[in-house]
Amino acid sequence: MGYKAKFRVWRGEGGEGRLEDFTVEVNEGEVVLDVIHRLQATQTPDLAVRWNCKAGKCGSCSMEINGKPRLGCMTRMSTFEEDETITVTPLRTFPVIKDLVTDVSFNYQKAREVPSFTPPADVKPGEYRMQQIDVERSQEFRKCIECFMCQNVCHVIRDHEENKPNFSGPRYFIRIAELDMHPYDVADRKEPAQDEHGLGYCNITKCCTEVCPEHIKITDNAIIPMKERVVDRKYDPLVWLGSKIFKRQR
Amino acid sequence: MTQTTAESAVRKQRAQIRVRTLRTDRWWLAPVLTFAGLFLFLIYGFWAMFDLSMLAGSYIAPFSSPCLAAATCPEGARLFGFAPFGDWYKLPPGLLILAFPGGFRFTCYYYRKSYYRSWWMSPPACSVAEPHSKYTGESRLPLILQNVHRYFFYVAAIIGLILTYDAVLSFRDADGNWGHVGLGTVILVVNAVLVLCYTFGCHSCRHITAGRLNHFSRHPLRYKAWTLVSKLNARHQQFAWASMVSIVVADLYVRLVAKGVINFPFA
Numbered sequence: 001m002g003y004k005a006k007f008r009v010w011r012g013e014g015g016e017g018r019l020e021d022f023t024v025e026v027n028e029g030e031v032v033l034d035v036i037h038r039l040q041a042t043q044t045p046d047l048a049v050r051w052n053c054k055a056g057k058c059g060s061c062s063m064e065i066n067g068k069p070r071l072g073c074m075t076r077m078s079t080f081e082e083d084e085t086i087t088v089t090p091l092r093t094f095p096v097i098k099d100l101v102t103d104v105s106f107n108y109q110k111a112r113e114v115p116s117f118t119p120p121a122d123v124k125p126g127e128y129r130m131q132q133i134d135v136e137r138s139q140e141f142r143k144c145i146e147c148f149m150c151q152n153v154c155h156v157i158r159d160h161e162e163n164k165p166n167f168s169g170p171r172y173f174i175r176i177a178e179l180d181m182h183p184y185d186v187a188d189r190k191e192p193a194q195d196e197h198g199l200g201y202c203n204i205t206k207c208c209t210e211v212c213p214e215h216i217k218i219t220d221n222a223i224i225p226m227k228e229r230v231v232d233r234k235y236d237p238l239v240w241l242g243s244k245i246f247k248r249q250r
Numbered sequence: 251m252t253q254t255t256a257e258s259a260v261r262k263q264r265a266q267i268r269v270r271t272l273r274t275d276r277w278w279l280a281p282v283l284t285f286a287g288l289f290l291f292l293i294y295g296f297w298a299m300f301d302l303s304m305l306a307g308s309y310i311a312p313f314s315s316p317c318l319a320a321a322t323c324p325e326g327a328r329l330f331g332f333a334p335f336g337d338w339y340k341l342p343p344g345l346l347i348l349a350f351p352g353g354f355r356f357t358c359y360y361y362r363k364s365y366y367r368s369w370w371m372s373p374p375a376c377s378v379a380e381p382h383s384k385y386t387g388e389s390r391l392p393l394i395l396q397n398v399h400r401y402f403f404y405v406a407a408i409i410g411l412i413l414t415y416d417a418v419l420s421f422r423d424a425d426g427n428w429g430h431v432g433l434g435t436v437i438l439v440v441n442a443v444l445v446l447c448y449t450f451g452c453h454s455c456r457h458i459t460a461g462r463l464n465h466f467s468r469h470p471l472r473y474k475a476w477t478l479v480s481k482l483n484a485r486h487q488q489f490a491w492a493s494m495v496s497i498v499v500a501d502l503y504v505r506l507v508a509k510g511v512i513n514f515p516f517a
C-alpha cells in the first residue's frame with residue numbers, strides 16, 4: 001500500500017544550501033533511492049543524485065539518511081515509520097558538487113599514494129605458489145565496493161578537515177593490510193602505514209566497521225592487525241632484538 | 251545554471267549543515283551505559299583493592315590474587331604458599347598486582363574504543379561530531395603508549411592462569427579436603443573461564459599466534475591457534491563485559507563469605 005512520506009533533502013551547490021521539505025509518494029517494497037527518483041520525476045527535476053547499479057554493488061549512491069551514512073539503494077522504506085520525517089543529506093566529509101552529489105576525489109588521491117602489489121623480483125608470473133588460507137584474509141578486503149562511507153564517517157577527518165593530508169582513512173588501511181598480508185608482496189608497508197598514511201590517528205572506535213555495507217571487519221581484521229605489525233617494526237624492543245639475532249623477516 | 255569546475259572555490263566546501271548530528275535514534279544510550287558500567291567497575295575495584303577479607307575457606311577473591319605480601323595475606327591466599335614481599339610490606343596486596351590486569355584492560359583495543367567513545371567522546375557515536383577542536387589520536391604521546399598492550403598481555407596471561415589455579419583450589423573445603431563443590435566453586439570456575447576467554451581473545455595474542463605471518467600454510471599449528479584465537483577475538487567485546495561482571499561477582503561473593511555476610515550451607 002502506498003502512502004505519503006515526509007522527506008527533507010539537502011539542496012544546494014558547493015556547500016551552500018538548505019534542507020527542503022517534500023511530501024512524496026512511497027510504494028511497497030521501495031528503497032530511499034526510489035523515492036529520491038520519484039522526487040526527481042515529479043517535483044524537482046534538477047535534484048542531483050549519483051547512482052548506478054541499484055543493487056548495492058557499485059558504491060555510487062552513498063548518502064546520509066537520518067544522519068547515518070547509508071546506501072540509498074539498500075535502505076528500505078519499510079525500516080521507517082510512515083509518519084517519520086526522513087532527512088537525506090550528502091556525505092559530510094567531502095565537498096558538495098550539487099545536492100546529494102559529493103566530490104570524492106580525496107579518496108582517489110589517497111588510493112594513488114599506496115604503492116601497488118610488489119612481487120619479489122625473482123618470482124615470475126605463473127610461479128606463485130600459495131594456498132587458499134594464505135590469501136583468505138586479503139580476500140575479505142577485496143569485497144570493498146568503494147562507497148567511501150567508511151571514509152566519510154571516520155571522525156579523524158569528518159570532524160577535523162586539517163587531518164586530511166596526514167590520514168588516508170579506513171578504506172586505504174584495508175588496502176595496505178591486504179597487500180601487507182599477501183604472501184608474495186615484498187614492499188615495506190608497515191612504516192609507511194604509520195608515518196605516511198596516519199594509522200596512528202585511528203583510535204579504533206569502529207565507526208568504519210559499523211557503516212561498511214559489505215560488512216568488512218575493517219577495524220578488527222585490517223586496522224588492528226596493521227597496528228600490531230607496526231608495533232613489531234617500530235615499538236617492540238623484543239621483536240626488534242629477535243629480528244637482529246635471528247635475521248628473521250617473514 | 252552555473253557550471254562548477256574543479257577549480258572553482260565554491261566547490262571545495264562540504265555541506266554547511268550546522269547541527270552536530272542529524273541522527274534520530276538514541277545514539278547517546280550506548281555511551282551513557284558504557285560510561286556508567288566502567289565507572290561502577292572502577293569504584294568497586296578501588297574498594298576491593300583495600301579490602302583485606304580475601305580468603306573464605308578455600309576461595310580466594312580474584313582482586314587479591316596472587317597475594318604476594320606475607321604481612322597482609324593469609325596463608326591460604328598466597329600463591330603456592332609463597333610471599334615474595336615479606337613482612338615489611340604492610341599495604342593492601344591488591345596494590346602490588348592490580349596495575350597489571352588494570353593496564354591490560356586499559357590498553358585493550360576494545361576498552362580503548364569504549365572509553366574513547368564514552369569518556370572522551372571522541373567520537374561519542376558514529377556521525378555525531380566530537381567536541382574537541384584538535385585531534386591526533388594515537389599518533390603521538392601520550393596515546394602512542396597504548397602500543398605497549400602486548401606486554402600487558404604477557405602478564406595478564408599469567409594472571410589468567412593463576413585465577414584458573416585458584417578456581418581449581420576452590421574444589422577443596424575449608425579444611426583442605428578435595429571434593430567440595432559450593433556456590434563459590436561454581437562462581438570462581440565460571441569467572442576463570444570468562445577471564446581466559448577474554449585474555450586469549452586479545453588482538454595482541456591473535457597477532458602473536460600467527461597474525462604476524464603471511465604464509466599460514468607453512469605454519470599449520472600456529473595457523474590452527476590463530477583460528478581459535480580469532481573465534482574468541484570476534485566476541486572480544488562480549489567477553490570483556492562478561493568477565494568484568496564475573497570478576498566483580500566472584501570477588502564480592504568471596505569477600506561477603508569471608509566477612510560472614512553470606513552464610514549458608516552450600517556457600
Ligand code: SF4
Pocket residue numbers: 150153154155156169170201202203204205206207208209219223
Ligand atoms: S576505527 Fe579508526 S579508521 Fe575506523 S572510523 Fe574509527 S578512527 Fe576512523
Ligand code: SF4
Pocket residue numbers: 143144145146147148149150151170171174208211212213214215216218
Ligand atoms: S570498506 Fe566498506 S565502507 Fe569502506 S569503501 Fe569499502 S565497502 Fe565502503
Ligand code: FES
Pocket residue numbers: 051052053054055056057058059060061062071072073074
Ligand atoms: S546504486 Fe549502486 S550501490 Fe546503490
Ligand code: FES
Pocket residue numbers: 354355357358359360361399403448449451452453454455486
Ligand atoms: S585484551 Fe583486548 S585487545 Fe588485548
